[in-house]
Amino acid sequence: MRAHQPADIAHPARFGDGAIVVCEGLVRIFKVAEIEAVALQGLDLLVEPGEMIAVVGASGSGKSTLLNILGGLDVPSAGRAVVAGHDLTQMGRGERTRYRREVVGFVWQQTARNLLPYLSAVENVEMPMTLDGRADRRRRALELLDLVGLADRARARPERLSGGEQQRVAIAVALANEPPVLLADEPTGELDSATAAEVFALMRRANRELGTTILIVTHDPLVADQVSRTVAIRDGRTSTETVRRTEIHEDGHRTVAEEFAVLDRAGRLQLPRHHVEALHLAGRVRLRLEEDHVGVWPDDAARQRAEDARERADAARKPPADPAGQTPADATEERR
Ligand SMILES: Nc1ncnc2c1ncn2[C@@H]1O[C@H](COP(=O)(O)OP(=O)(O)OP(=O)(O)O)[C@@H](O)[C@H]1O
Ligand SMILES: [Mg+2]
Numbered sequence: 001m002r003a004h005q006p007a008d009i010a011h012p013a014r015f016g017d018g019a020i021v022v023c024e025g026l027v028r029i030f031k032v033a034e035i036e037a038v039a040l041q042g043l044d045l046l047v048e049p050g051e052m053i054a055v056v057g058a059s060g061s062g063k064s065t066l067l068n069i070l071g072g073l074d075v076p077s078a079g080r081a082v083v084a085g086h087d088l089t090q091m092g093r094g095e096r097t098r099y100r101r102e103v104v105g106f107v108w109q110q111t112a113r114n115l116l117p118y119l120s121a122v123e124n125v126e127m128p129m130t131l132d133g134r135a136d137r138r139r140r141a142l143e144l145l146d147l148v149g150l151a152d153r154a155r156a157r158p159e160r161l162s163g164g165e166q167q168r169v170a171i172a173v174a175l176a177n178e179p180p181v182l183l184a185d186e187p188t189g190e191l192d193s194a195t196a197a198e199v200f201a202l203m204r205r206a207n208r209e210l211g212t213t214i215l216i217v218t219h220d221p222l223v224a225d226q227v228s229r230t231v232a233i234r235d236g237r238t239s240t241e242t243v244r245r246t247e248i249h250e251d252g253h254r255t256v257a258e259e260f261a262v263l264d265r266a267g268r269l270q271l272p273r274h275h276v277e278a279l280h281l282a283g284r285v286r287l288r289l290e291e292d293h294v295g296v297w298p299d300d301a302a303r304q305r306a307e308d309a310r311e312r313a314d315a316a317r318k319p320p321a322d323p324a325g326q327t328p329a330d331a332t333e334e335r336r
Contacts, residue, residue, distance in 0.1 A: 057233035105174030114170035164195035
């Protein structure tokens, strides 16, 4: 365990101390022709060094926006984002370029976007190291291709490689400068499920053997088995986290998945949609603090009041019955 230094006393613990990825109240607003789209609205996320997590969520929920910010390709409109000690809201151009080359590796969904078509596999892996001026880059590139199981395809250009092979080379490229963090945006989106499983297994291996912290955006349910934590994003905020752990029982191992919600600093909480729908929660809910938990109930009294008010409004809108006891609807029927 780390001994407390006097500096720790001078700087009391901050949100995310010890985490390698810290997002706090992250906001990203896109403005297109005077119309604002809020892609991230106060997202909180902490990732510990050496974790491998999956980021899931409906289309348009803000997953790519988050990854682009963490990759130093985009800048948040508000909030805090810190990766491996680099504050992404404060970086100048020079630091940003270095950050993209040394601190984060990126793998995209489109296989063609990851590799330069006119370079061989090994030259592609060497490329990021060339910019860094590393002397032993050929040897290291070959080692990385070996790690991803493609040592024998080193001279092949991307067009001669299958989609899965291209993504494996892309992982080698992303790891070339030994970044502490690897970001992958739907890296298996264009692959069949067997090839996708190979690519995930490879990421798992990089995570275990190199200690790289990995964030994978995915729609693939297969991923849940490969990661210890799945973070769900809804409407630009972290909604739930599913943590998987293995329990040892007399009759063997069992994987247990537990769902968590994320409380922000102001104490706000987003309930999972299926909880809200199951109990018809809406508007105000009733809360009770118990010794070791907080209970949430539908506010029946409020719901009754709302229903009564609706009924009164409906009644007030109905035209009065005519003296013969016919409603206008009856009258219409008779005239036919
Ligand atoms: N450059 C941009 N300009 C304008 N709006 C954008 C831009 N990028 C993203 N958006 C909007 O921000 C929201 C979040 O988009 P984002 O691409 O992050 O979603 P996503 O979760 O990655 O979706 P998908 O699963 O389809 O890839 C969407 O409403 C999208 O239209
Ligand atoms: Mg996306």
